[in-house]
Amino acid sequence: MFIGHFAVAFGAKKAAPRASLGTLILASQFLDFLWPILVLLGVEHATIEPGNTVVTPLNFTDYPVSHSLLMALIWSAVVGGAYWIVKRSVNIALILAGCVTSHWVLDALTHRPDLPIAPGVPAMVGLGLWNSFAGTVVVEFALFVAGIWLYVRTTAARDRIGSIAFWAFAAFLLVSWLGNLFGPPPPDVRAVAWISVLMWLLIPWAVWIDRHRVLRA
Numbered sequence: 001m002f003i004g005h006f007a008v009a010f011g012a013k014k015a016a017p018r019a020s021l022g023t024l025i026l027a028s029q030f031l032d033f034l035w036p037i038l039v040l041l042g043v044e045h046a047t048i049e050p051g052n053t054v055v056t057p058l059n060f061t062d063y064p065v066s067h068s069l070l071m072a073l074i075w076s077a078v079v080g081g082a083y084w085i086v087k088r089s090v091n092i093a094l095i096l097a098g099c100v101t102s103h104w105v106l107d108a109l110t111h112r113p114d115l116p117i118a119p120g121v122p123a124m125v126g127l128g129l130w131n132s133f134a135g136t137v138v139v140e141f142a143l144f145v146a147g148i149w150l151y152v153r154t155t156a157a158r159d160r161i162g163s164i165a166f167w168a169f170a171a172f173l174l175v176s177w178l179g180n181l182f183g184p185p186p187p188d189v190r191a192v193a194w195i196s197v198l199m200w201l202l203i204p205w206a207v208w209i210d211r212h213r214v215l216r217a
């Protein structure tokens, strides 16, 4: 899943209006922010295998540190705990932890059974929505629209940047997603990992957007 994870961050703004959109994206995409770093370090592995599922040519051969259920729960505690230490809000810390966990749940819906339960445990899960192109498009796009709708209902642009930077961000996500869906398979996994590392830049972009938007009454 790609834009569905961002949808969670947009939607979570309604539940945690005082949390920055950047923080919410860090949480909802946390496992995918870790993954490329672990791949580049040689800790986790993937191969390019067109036809692996209808939607993605990526074959996630092993990624227990970033994408096992046990580690997802631990990362949820780490992200929520770090927020609590810095900002002392239990409420927002719990919502951020929920955002991190949601990533694993949504991945379990979309991936074929390649998601580990825990490092070293052979059992894998995945309901395989990625085996249906139409199903993937409908579910992800519906989530995305719902998330955007909640965010726009919760916040209003304070100035032109608050509007333009936000809609440019939404358009960028949509175009990147369509590129993944309809573009040619990437040349190799390292290229995918480097592009994914650049996704970290979406966090300051989202922080910038949020600073130019205000909460609606």
Ligand SMILES: [Zn+2]
Pocket (backbone or CB within 6 Å): 031, 032, 067, 103, 107
């Ligand atoms: Zn993921």
